[in-house]
Amino acid sequence: MATLHIDPLPRNATPGQVLRFVAEIGKIDGKRIGKIVFLGKGATVEVPDTHAAKLVTALDGATFRERPVRVRFATAPKRESGPGHFDLLARLLQLEADEERRQMKERAARGAAAGDGTSLTRLVIREEDIGLAGRLILTLARVNRDPLPPNRLQPGAPVLLTQTGTQRPASFRGVVSDRAERTIAVAFDQSDAEWPDDSQWRLDLSPDEASRQRQLAALARAGAAEGDRLAELRAVLLGERPPEFAVPAPDAPPERAKDAGRVATWLSPLNEPQRDAVEFALAAKDVAVIHGPPGTGKTTTVVELIRQAVRRGEKVLACAPSNAAVDNMLDKLIAAGEEPVRLGHPARVAPHLRDRALDLLVQAHPDARQARKFARDARALFRKADKWTKNKPMPGEKHALRAEARDLLAIARRTEQLAVERVINAAPIVCATLTGVDSETLAQRRFDLAVLDEACQSTEPASWVPLLRANRVVLAGDPCQLPPTILSPQAAEQGLEVSLMERVMALHGSAVSRLLTVQYRMHAEIMGFSSDEFYSGELVAHESVTTHRLCDLPGVRAEPLTELPVKFIDTAGASYDEEAEEDTESRLNPQEATLAAKYVRALLEAGVAPADVAVIAPYSGQVRRLRELLTGTGVEIDSVDGFQGREKEAVVISLVRSNPEGEIGFLGDVRRTNVALTRARRKLIVVGDSATLANHDFYQRMLTYFETVGAYSSVWEEA
């Protein structure tokens, strides 16, 4: 097979479309084309050697969705080398920062204070508590105890708490640690600050400037590196040097096989392609990529890889772009018996995993207890020095006391730092978000291996933050699932949307990657559309899931709803019109929400456990409406982004868009829909308006698929 590179393509092009394009224009039987190795703003496609030259001639200059494409044999796409590349990324980060500020200003102007969901006003402090490793936790509520209005202050969000109604308002930076219908809890590092408790307060979302600074610093270091491991890794990741893999010498004794990545004892039951991927990644001296469609066990494989690396005495940095994805990996590592340390603010760690958070582990360490004692003693000395006002102390005595207190404080800080180092040094696995790999905590510490899960959801600048400390890197992800969120269209256009993983795959293709294709999640009919559309029909359902149904679960009644794996309910013609949500820019569709909620209740009535059901909507306005409708059911309701990497037995999707103009907004990024459609194990229910959706080829094909598998129904039949 030869490999061709086609670009540029629209970001929402699907593998199915690209393969059809190659087949039609190149006049070649679609079955003869191999797979798509990579798809981003360009595509790398495998084609038979005998047809390769002919295809390049036919396709080069042909138009794909009205834009001409360039087609050539895949060699490293040209990038500026070294500093040029990193300067460009730094400029794109700056564009993104400018756009973020512009949008915040615009929202503030439009929403005049609380209306845009980024602020909560008229708050009072209801409770004070100490938690999350000695932090002050304030629980705030509305003065009149009303429910909080819709807002974007999610747990983990950085916020600014400001006193209102005073001349010189105090303000404090914190992190949202919990949220309920009427209260919001915020964690503050300054546990001994003065809190005027009879005041009113406002909370504002504040931009995460620290994360951007870390990325800029990482880019500067990566660009300037010379003569060290970072410079070598950079050369491979920019395509200036081919990646190297350890190969066993033909006459090497069996015990040397592990040098080439061979695994003697498997720690979990992986299938053959997953084992091959682990060994391939262990043999990589620079970089390896593990990619595959939803549910093919990328995270499962990465967890085995990390454990095998640790068994070889290596230190591993396990990262992902979001807190949810890091926790997903952490969860699996803990379930496997590992004891990783999780960096980051404890409020951003899922509550059931917080005992692995660095701050909490340090707090329990004997050195840290000693440090707290030194700090207490120092404060006592300061107080003593301040008290001597009546009886005149000996000359210099106050000064000496203060000097002693300062020395003690310095010792306390060093002792605390030592405790941090000891906890981290004792852990072979450190987990963090990409930009949570902070230099203050990790100091000069290096890792043998950095693993980046959900790597396609990260921008390249963020990926360089952990790479600065790693000798080798393994990237795992799926270019057909969610891309990074970019606010600035200009930055996206100039390349910020292309993840490091996509770029590396485009550069080195299958020489650097292993593909997983057997999935362990979805019934074959749930999988079918996604497989044809995004994965050239290559996705295979493992026999343990091919025909599994909801009614096979204990306690679930057998009826059509639980026996059939897929159902699409078409709301066309029923006037279920979408609306813009008041106060935010989001969308909702109230009647569609009611219909989706009706199906959720029917599933629960049939005996499906609430924890096994999820409702997904692409718009946060609809998510909020569904949460209201399903309060108290225990069913999880979230946006697509909140579900990437996860699964449920039954999933109900509300597609929301329904308008006479046929506008589908960001449903147009079909990778988002791919994620939504591939979360269900045994039952997928989709509610949507075919009259709006069918204006778009992708959704037209989705509707045809639902018809083919007998899953199509109209809301009129349901009434």
Ligand SMILES: Nc1ncnc2c1ncn2[C@@H]1O[C@H](COP(=O)(O)OP(=O)(O)OP(=O)(O)O)[C@@H](O)[C@H]1O
């Ligand atoms: N070899 C295997 N044998 C049995 N079950 C497996 C195997 N590999 C993965 N699974 C199961 O398949 C499901 C999906 O695995 P995992 O979450 O690792 O996939 P993923 O590729 O990371 O998914 P996504 O693309 O959604 O992030 C999980 O329930 C996992 O336990």
